[in-house]
Amino acid sequence: MAYLALYRAWRPRRFAEVVGQEKTVTALRNAVREGKLSHAYLFSGPRGTGKTSIAKIIAKAVNCENLSEGEPCNQCSSCQDINNGNFMDVIEIDAASNRGIDEIRDLREKVRVLPAQGKNKVYIIDEVHMLTTEAFNALLKTIEEPPDAVIFILATTESHKIPATIRSRCQVYNFRRLTTAEITERLSDVAANDGIILEPEALLLLARRANGGMRDALSMLDQIYSYKGNNSISKQDVLEVMGLVDDAFMAQLIAAVLSQDTPSIIGILGTAFSQGKEAQQLAREASMFLRDFLLYLVAGKEADLVVAGEESQAFFEQQKSQINMQNLLRALRIMMDTADKLRFSEGQKYLLEIAFMEIATLFSEEKSAQPSFLEEKKPKKKADPRAKASSNEAQDALWNKILAAVKEKKIPTHALLVQGKLLGIKDDTVYIAYKKGYKFHKERMEERGNREILGQALKEIMGRDIESQFIFLDDDQYNDIIVKKALEFFGEELVEIKD
Ligand SMILES: Nc1ncnc2c1ncn2[C@@H]1O[C@H](COP(=O)(O)OP(=O)(O)OP(=O)(O)O)[C@@H](O)[C@H]1O
Ligand SMILES: [Mg+2]
Ligand SMILES: [Zn+2]
Numbered sequence: 001m002a003y004l005a006l007y008r009a010w011r012p013r014r015f016a017e018v019v020g021q022e023k024t025v026t027a028l029r030n031a032v033r034e035g036k037l038s039h040a041y042l043f044s045g046p047r048g049t050g051k052t053s054i055a056k057i058i059a060k061a062v063n064c065e066n067l068s069e070g071e072p073c074n075q076c077s078s079c080q081d082i083n084n085g086n087f088m089d090v091i092e093i094d095a096a097s098n099r100g101i102d103e104i105r106d107l108r109e110k111v112r113v114l115p116a117q118g119k120n121k122v123y124i125i126d127e128v129h130m131l132t133t134e135a136f137n138a139l140l141k142t143i144e145e146p147p148d149a150v151i152f153i154l155a156t157t158e159s160h161k162i163p164a165t166i167r168s169r170c171q172v173y174n175f176r177r178l179t180t181a182e183i184t185e186r187l188s189d190v191a192a193n194d195g196i197i198l199e200p201e202a203l204l205l206l207a208r209r210a211n212g213g214m215r216d217a218l219s220m221l222d223q224i225y226s227y228k229g230n231n232s233i234s235k236q237d238v239l240e241v242m243g244l245v246d247d248a249f250m251a252q253l254i255a256a257v258l259s260q261d262t263p264s265i266i267g268i269l270g271t272a273f274s275q276g277k278e279a280q281q282l283a284r285e286a287s288m289f290l291r292d293f294l295l296y297l298v299a300g301k302e303a304d305l306v307v308a309g310e311e312s313q314a315f316f317e318q319q320k321s322q323i324n325m326q327n328l329l330r331a332l333r334i335m336m337d338t339a340d341k342l343r344f345s346e347g348q349k350y351l352l353e354i355a356f357m358e359i360a361t362l363f364s365e366e367k368s369a370q371p372s373f374l375e376e377k378k379p380k381k382k383a384d385p386r387a388k389a390s391s392n393e394a395q396d397a398l399w400n401k402i403l404a405a406v407k408e409k410k411i412p413t414h415a416l417l418v419q420g421k422l423l424g425i426k427d428d429t430v431y432i433a434y435k436k437g438y439k440f441h442k443e444r445m446e447e448r449g450n451r452e453i454l455g456q457a458l459k460e461i462m463g464r465d466i467e468s469q470f471i472f473l474d475d476d477q478y479n480d481i482i483v484k485k486a487l488e489f490f491g492e493e494l495v496e497i498k499d
Contacts, residue, residue, distance in 0.1 A: 005222055006225075007214075007218035007219055010186075010190055011053050011056075013057070013060075013083065014057060015029045015054075015057055016071065018053065019050075019182050020179070021049070021050050021175055024054065025054070029070040029071070030070065032062070033069065037151060038151075039150065039151060039152065040154070041058075041152065041153045041172075041173065042156070042162065043153060044175065045177075047215065048210075048215025048216050049175040049176065049214065050175060050214070051155040056090070057072060058151065059087075059122040059124065059153075060078065062120040063078040063089065063118035063120055064078055064079050065077075065078060065079075087117060088117045089115040089117050089120065089122065090121075091122070091124070093125045095127045095128045095129070096127040101132065101135050107123065107138075107139075107142065111142055120150070122151045122152075125152065127156060128154040128155060129157075129161035129162055133163075152170075154170065159172075159174075177211070178210075178214055180204070182214075183207040183212075184204065184207040187206060190221065196225055196231055196232075196233060197231055197233065198221075198233050202233050202237065202238045205235055205309070206221060208305075208309070211306050212306075220238075220242060221233075223241060224237055224241045228241070243276070244285065245285060246311075247309045249268070250285060252268060253268045256360075257360045260364045263437040263439070265353070265356050266440045269349070269353060269356065270440045270444060278348075279351065280343060287335040292306060292308035292316075293316050294328050297323065297328070301313070331359040331363075334358055334359055334362075335355060338355040349412045349415070353415065398422060399422040401461055402422065402454075402457055402458065403418055405461060406454055416441045416445050417445060419434065419441045420438070420470070425466065430458060430466050430467070430469070431469050432445070432471065433470075433473045436473075442470045445470055
């Protein structure tokens with residue numbers, strides 16, 4: 001038997017099987033029972049909350065041969081054909097792929113034709129907000145004078161894009177996100193039925209992550225289950241397969257941001273990257289975390305927190321007195337923008353690091369006149385009149401050249417390298433210094449991939465193979481003595497540039 005995705009296998013087939021959406025379900029079921037269905041409905045609400053499912057239940061109800069208490073029987077041939085998608089008089093149109101006037105004209109012609117197979121024709125137009133203006137106008141005409149025995153059910157996740165003229169012709173039902181409790185309950189039914197052992201923490205995590213969408217909850221369960229290939233699913237499995245980070249991690253990261261601890265921010269992110277987490281996913285999770293934090297500030301424990309578990313809540317409680325809500329809101333915006341940008345961007349890690357640093361700056365302004373980490377950057381090295389100006393300049397020029405060449409190859413490598421400083425080149429080895437606080441950068445640069453990028457850049461500039469060595473310098477040395485140090489180490493002759 002072909003494998004059937006959980007979310008399809010678990011599509012509610014009767015009103016009674018729908019989770020949540022009580023008002024909608026009751027109203028529609030009563031209308032069916034009393035034969036008072038309207039000709040046009042608009043179902044709006046987030047994805048995976050039951051719009052198409054309920055549309056199909058209505059389609060069955062108006063064609064069922066054994067309707068009982070407003071519920072379709074799911075046994076008669078009409079019900080079965082509709083469940084299998086083989087019923088001629090239930091027409092599903094995906095407006096996302098059929099946006100234009102032709103499709104709607106076609107619909108207008110066919111709509112007059114009497115039902116071929118059943119008692120009523122039902123048009124289900126999904127993602128109806130995608131229709132063009134012309135198509136909307138054509139649809140409007142059809143809805144204004146609907147033939148008998150035809151019901152239109154328009155569904156959308158973006159109801160604000162539906163013209164008022166259409167909306168006013170429809171009975172509108174707003175679908176809501178399902179609560180974590182509702183999703184938890186359904187997930188445990190599904191798991192029990194399919195012999196999946198979902199550890200309570202895994203269950204809760206999945207339910208939270210679904211963010212009110214039942215389809216997403218079931219799809220995630222599906223994905224983890226088929227990946228794992230055994231029957232028992234732990235919280236760790238969920239985190240791993242979904243590429244998520246746990247509460248404690250995010251709390252640690254945000255704590256570093258709030259205290260402007262840049263090296264820790266970079267270090268924590270580096271750990272996540274090295275475990276294979278994606279920059280975009282991290283940005284999204286950070287956004288959800290910040291969102292929950294905001295909600296927690298506003299509504300406290302009563303807030304319906306989407307991702308935050310116990311550990312995060314403890315963190316919110318502990319931090320809340322020191323947080324400025326405006327800044328938190330700004331931070332959330334920055335993080336959401338970043339998540340958006342990261343969908344299309346190369347040099348991903350770099351962008352994410354910058355975003356966290358930008359947020360850290362927000363909170364440093366909040367604390368005091370204390371300079372932010374961005375301004376804190378080392379003052380330009382004091383010019384020592386006796387230093388060999390020419391070789392300093394030569395060295396700076398070489399460093400800039402190396403940086404530019406690396407940047408062209410790979411931005412993330414450049415982001416790591418730019419925090420270092422060129423000491424010099426000796427015996428086919430380049431020496432690059434990092435401040436102690438930049439352990440993370442140094443270590444990442446020592447990784448093969450980054451070394452190779454640097455190696456290629458050096459070969460282009462120097463015309464030969466050059467190894468790289470990364471050295472720690474104390475912070476105070478770094479700022480002022482670095483040039484002197486370089487000269488001591490290597491002698492001024494050793495800084496060479498070749499065009
Ligand atoms: N309210 C619900 N009760 C039970 N299951 C649900 C509910 N909503 C969604 N589901 C589950 O999610 C699947 C998809 O739901 P459905 O197609 O009805 O969502 P939708 O609201 O039309 O989403 P979209 O906007 O993405 O089209 C269903 O097959 C079912 O497994
Ligand atoms: Mg749908
Ligand atoms: Zn039936």
